Amino acid sequence: MTIKTSWPHSQGIWSWGKQMDQVILLIRSPRWALPSFHALRYELDYATTFERSLLRLGFVYTDRPGLEVWKGWRDDNVEAEMDEWVSFIDFWMQ
Numbered sequence: 476m477t478i479k480t481s482w483p484h485s486q487g488i489w490s491w492g493k494q495m496d497q498v499i500l501l502i503r504s505p506r507w508a509l510p511s512f513h514a515l516r517y518e519l520d521y522a523t524t525f526e527r528s529l530l531r532l533g534f535v536y537t538d539r540p541g542l543e544v545w546k547g548w549r550d551d552n553v554e555a556e557m558d559e560w561v562s563f564i565d566f567w568m569q
Contacts, residue, residue: 518535
């Protein structure tokens with residue numbers, strides 16, 4: 476079984492359960508991963524539920540936020556998102 480994921484995040488669905496027992500972990504630099512993650516959040520209209528995300532699925536990979544939108548989100552969220560990034564790596568290292 477192969478599962479590909481983009482920006483790994485605790486808000487995602489970790490649905491593979493016990494189906495996966497080996498991992499090859501490619502870690503993107505947060506310099507590139509955070510803007511990419513924000514673009515996805517933007518396209519999903521910052522949905523906070525799975526159901527709301529599904530409603531916006533048709534907008535994924537169709538648009539990018541403007542620079543000022545990115546900067547505002549980045550400034551408000553960089554510390555929390557970096558903590559998530561570190562937690563993800565820590566999860567797989569254990």
